[in-house]
Amino acid sequence: PGPARLARLPLARVKALVKADPDVSLASQEAVFVLARATELFVETIAKDAYVYAQQGKRKTLQRKDLDNAIEAIDEFAFLE
Amino acid sequence: MAERPEDLNLPNAVITRIIKEALPDGVNISKEARSAISRAASVFVLYATSCANNFAVKGKRKTLNAGDVLSAMEEMEFQRFVAPLKESLEVYRREQKGKKEARKDKDKKADSEEQDKSREEENDDDDERMEEEEQNDEEEVDN
Numbered sequence: 001p002g003p004a005r006l007a008r009l010p011l012a013r014v015k016a017l018v019k020a021d022p023d024v025s026l027a028s029q030e031a032v033f034v035l036a037r038a039t040e041l042f043v044e045t046i047a048k049d050a051y052v053y054a055q056q057g058k059r060k061t062l063q064r065k066d067l068d069n070a071i072e073a074i075d076e077f078a079f080l081e
Numbered sequence: 082m083a084e085r086p087e088d089l090n091l092p093n094a095v096i097t098r099i100i101k102e103a104l105p106d107g108v109n110i111s112k113e114a115r116s117a118i119s120r121a122a123s124v125f126v127l128y129a130t131s132c133a134n135n136f137a138v139k140g141k142r143k144t145l146n147a148g149d150v151l152s153a154m155e156e157m158e159f160q161r162f163v164a165p166l167k168e169s170l171e172v173y174r175r176e177q178k179g180k181k182e183a184r185k186d187k188d189k190k191a192d193s194e195e196q197d198k199s200r201e202e203e204n205d206d207d208d209e210r211m212e213e214e215e216q217n218d219e220e221e222v223d224n
Contacts, residue, residue, distance in 0.1 A: 017130065020127065027144065030173070030174070031144075031149065033173050034150040038125075038150065039122050043118060051108065062100075063111045064117055067121070
């Protein structure tokens with residue numbers, strides 16, 4: 001994991017997703033920030049895990065099937081199935 | 082409040098940049114793969130929110146806080162995110178605190194000087210920042 005940094009994802013967009021949940025009434029600005037950062041870490045993680053499959057296929061371009069393989073193989077990504 | 086589908090997407094440019102920085106130099110990503118990751122990221126936010134909300138409810142709180150999100154990460158088996166997230170949160174808190182103090186100093190200066198119409202522009206900036214400050218502690222999510 002890289003150095004502690006502020007979010008690159010715009011907090012307003014993340015907040016829009018949080019608002020989409022009818023069970024959520026209020027969310028602190030800090031919560032939205034941590035969600036944004038967590039999502040960035042998630043994107044890094046899934047990209048790296050998918051890339052392993054591209055490497056196996058001796059490709060330098062990450063393709064959709066690499067994602068699908070990673071999602072199927074890795075427990076933490078089960079929620080995406 | 083109805084959200085248009087495109088509002089629930091995260092900006093492509095940012096997603097692409099994060100992916101590229103995570104991968105070795107010279108590696109490309111197909112448009113389809115990038116879209117799939119972007120969609121997965123949105124689903125991640127929705128799932129993490131729902132999970133975090135369970136912790137808020139358990140704690141009999143109406144406001145989802147940072148701790149709830151961290152608990153959600155553990156629940157979702159992303160424990161390895163917790164330490165870097167805590168670090169980021171500390172930096173964020175320091176920055177927010179710095180902003181508040183800068184505003185307090187500016188307000189003190191404004192009070193000690195006489196009212197001046199030519200400073201109307203400056204006051205508009207202050208109003209904008211004051212709105213931000215109100216939102217600092219809680220973001221009201223209308224549902």
